[in-house]
Amino acid sequence: MTFNFSSSLFIFFFLWSRLTLADSPHYGRQFIGLTNFSEFTKGRGESPDESEFVSAEMATQIKWDELVVSWNADLPKGVVLKIETRAIYPAHSTRFYTMGIWSGAADDRRRMSVKDQKDNDAEVLTDTLALKAPCDRVRIRLILSGAGNVQPPPLKFLGLSFADKKYEAPVLPPNRAAWGKSIAVPERSQLDFPEGEQSWCSPTSTSMMLAYWANKSNRPELNQAVPEVAKEVFDPNWPGTGNWPFNMAYAGSFSRMRAYVSRFSDVSELEDWIASGIPVAVSVANTVLKGAPPREGPDGHLVVCVGFTEKGDVIVNDPGTRQQIRRVYPRENLVKAWARSQNTVYLIYPQGANIPDDRFGHWDSCKAEFETDH
Template sequence: MCLVLAVDLARVSFFRFAVPGTAEDVWTSEEREIGFPATQLVASWTARTPPGAWIEVALRARAASGARTKWYVMGRWSEHGSPRTSVPGQGDEDGDVAVDTFVARRPVVAYQVRITRHGAGALVTGLGVMASAVPQRSMAPSERVAAEPVELAVPRYSQHAHAGHHPRLDGGGANWCSPASVAMVLGYWGRGPELRELDWVGAGDPAPIVDHAAMGTYDESYQGTGNWPFNVAYAGRYGLAGFVTRLRSAAELELFVRAGIPVITSQSFKARELPGSCYSTNGHILVVAGVTAGGDVVVNDPAAPRDDEVRRVYPRAAFENVWLRSSGSGGIVYVLHPPGHPLPLCTDGNW
């Protein structure tokens, strides 16, 4: 069952939509009540798009006054990359889209999501929307879920092993924390591209799946590989279900790991704030793979210089602080799992 947690990072509402696999070009959901005044919305999806086909995902919201916003495009997606882009320049008096997140200038209480299919054969296999209102507040460390340690056998890939590779894809390995993390989780689940899909990478690459993930998540407008929903959608190409949401504590992370599901997290910090990291970052993605007997967090951190240094143990309180505190990415996770693998049970509404 879902535990009552000591840390209340945010008000979070996550909802899954069933998109019919019909031939209709445009599908629009009913209006979904959030249950509180939200300041951010993130849509995430998985879809199959044959060559020449793509989808557009859009949201519009309703304020407490009853006024509705315009439709904001949250992403144009093709697994083949034409197009695969966020849409800048949508800001108005109601809000704006910051790459993958709708940021409301006035709190919103409801929303709709719209899928537009272009070309033949596009099929949406999963769609979720996370609404949140994140306060700025200090947080106390959460308690362990259980005393027994747990660690999942997640493959280890250093993003820096790919330094200089395919620099048109966000400069090569230095900025590839997100695709490296997704590649690790794909490997854990025994999924990923076939050998023939990796021919373009080139000989001598230490982990071609990382280069492939960078290619498969690259956002042409953002010019980077860190678009959260695009990373989820990439994993969907290989049969995984997935979504972006916010978790409220390391205890919630622990619930997933104990259910056999590694979790990809987003955080920023100075080196002194996360002992053992030895680097500072304005935004970084890594994989939570376990918890020690003392409650510290076992991660696969792609910022390590080599694959054999990727496994690290970060103090629980320090990790929880740098992961949860940001109003932009605070508590953000990608959850990727086979459709038949059950999630931990929870009634709090954030997954």
């Protein structure tokens, strides 16, 4: 769903959302996309070169306890964007938590996540706001520095992915239109780079997906080498290249590209995207994907879902391999491994692409109605 904060469009959205989605299950997930920021309330920041832009209060259709925020912006060098969010309860509001600081250049040392954000209401786990009690309202604050007197903020897109961690979604019927289909996504390995052998699965997956669109759309500027992507998405407070929104911020910084983090509820939604010819990166537990029991400690991994076999097993480009990057894993392995990240995905595609119908409100399904000129 896409929000717009002008009064007439807000009323339209309110009525439309209830007519189309009120009776549809969200299965513990909801996505809200924003493309028009002209109605954000502008104010002064803490320093003379800062401006802040505050959204109206937004209501979600689910009770959620996790939020991942993605942003797409084309910032000039020297300009810094801080993205903040607060949860709103009937009796009180949380403080604003910083979800990320993004800059117009990778060598700007201000580009980072913010550590040590924990209180009685919530904790920020690098790129994820984790609430201690479920909520259904939120407010966004954008703080811009080095941009002068600008209105609205130079932002193309903001994506809010809400999840209820406790919700157990049912297994849905598969979309067999994706079975037997494989997308020609270029194969790349993180193991080709000594500095990235243990940690570059995310930028390698992002690089593969951008390269796919470079070929399909005849846009060579999207074909970025893995080390270049890794440099652009590096988060010194991670530390590393696995910050989900940072990867999407880089991919979405290219002209006419949309990139964001979302959470699905079922493998059939991956099949919807594959049937539409669009690859999807999925965050999995690496050992579980390969059929082993969950292991203690970090085990997160990103792979690119490029298709499904005739029997419904998943076909992926696995950046953690070298000799055979394209691999088939049992469907049940994917389900278990993917669940460890709350079914997190990277979605990257050109604006105006023929994306699949959004059955449950899990991606940016209404962008055509409220698109901006960016």
